[in-house]
Amino acid sequence: MIWDEKSECMTKKEKEKIQLERLQKTVKLAYENIEFYKKRFDEIGLKPEDIKTLKDIEKIPFTTKSDLREAYPLGLLAVPREDIVEIHASSGTTGKPTVTAYTQNDLDIWGECIARGLKMAGAKKDYIIQNAYGYGLFTGGFGIHHGGNKMGAITVPISAGNTQRQLDTMIDFQSDVLTCTPSYAMYLGESREKAGISLEEINLKAGIHGAEMWTSEMRKRIESSLGIKTFNIYGLTEVMGPGVAQECSEQNGMHIQDDHFYPEIINPENGETLEPGQNGELVLTSLTKTGMPILRFRTKDLTSLIADKCKCGRTTVRMTRITGRSDDMLKIKGVMVFPSQIEKALLKVSGASPNYLIHVTRPDILDEVEVKVEASKELFSDEIKEMEKVEKQIQASIRSETGLRVDVTLCEPESLPRSEGKAVRVIDERKL
């Protein structure tokens, strides 16, 4: 089932032609209307006319999150304010929020991208989409909503939280698709089991999850605890929101809507462009947005591209599961560690909960890592000896995954921060 076969199954030649036309148009729009881009281009003597091939995109300087922060709140508009119809913003947990403004055209594109993803997940016009992404400045809730509207499906704007109501809604409305963060999906699955609701009582078929990192082990748990097939979705506020890319039923890489967003992979250390298949940082350029076009945005997300045609028939380029963030990467005792590796290690220990918190300190000159893991009935024993065995087992699993010796502390269930928004996974208290 393909939402827009014409756009999603183009030949390489057709696509490159459209991408180049749209890139040239976007560059011109940005250069002529946004002070920031004009200054950046002029500094290196670059003119919009210099973009003659897709490869020429490499001449354009990168845009970073801090550039967007400096332009806060609406310094990067390419159109008069009267053309803007909606605004979203990042949470601003790591600094000033970054804002994205949309024209009606932009919202239509957003809805189109999401609708393509809903179709990949098997949704149809008569499907009920239980949208448990947060509604508000966060792009998750409204993004899915626009897509549901575009498809003409029935969107239930339940937003995140109120777990009891989520479960009631699944039963009463017989929702077909659940959209929310993976950690919340996992929580809902656990809550369903806890509440003694059988899988027969609910009718969920698919889950579209993203906005935070998750592993294939987590996927298995969500799929079995909710009886669904899950689809990884990708996007970011700075570029649009969710829907930039999503998995199809092959679950083999996320299809980037590359007629709307041009992807590149670069070496995060030196900015050099890498080939498909090579792992590096994803850089995105919007090709059709008019409100706030964005050129070569450094996403900080580490992934690689798959250029081959997918078994599903789509030719849109795919990106593999995000393996980490170039700024999320922890360097502990000189070793590169990603939180996802810890999660993977935990899921290998039977009975271990994938809810964890990495606490890094440097009391003296050496880094110390404590991994707090929620204990469970399976892990618990009345004997200290047995508990120590469990801690050692977790420790060994983390060691084989990351090469690091960490201190493992078991804590009470549901005592770690989690689930309705983005999960807090790392507390780094080193003064570097």
Add this chain to the structure above:
Amino acid sequence: MATQISVFIENKEGRIKKAMDTLANAGVNIRALSVGDTTKYGILRLIVSDNETATKSLENDGFIVKESEVVVVAVPDKPNGLNSTLSILDDADINLEYIYAFVSSQPNEAIVAMKVEDTEKAIKVFEENNAKILKKEDLEKI
């Protein structure tokens, strides 16, 4: 033999109190208690009046609870009393995992709860040596 319940207690202010509040609210009486502790967490071990109610109420309040079998023996309340009981285990080469004692309503005896490597074997040797093993019904009378 008796069933003991163990509760996982994070090393955090007020957690034991919280567990006690839960049991008090559920109307559960505690017969005996011991805490095995490490620097990071503790294991609260309890012999209570009503295991089912205790487990349910603690789990509802987010605690991890586990039931396990312990051997409960009355020992004479005099020097060498406990020692003679432990000698029985020792002679049979049975390892003791942990032990805790509590008072009895009988004036001349104390009660010990023991977690041993091999519960069945321990009961057998205690019986052979005429040690006074307390059962569930006996504990209810304490």
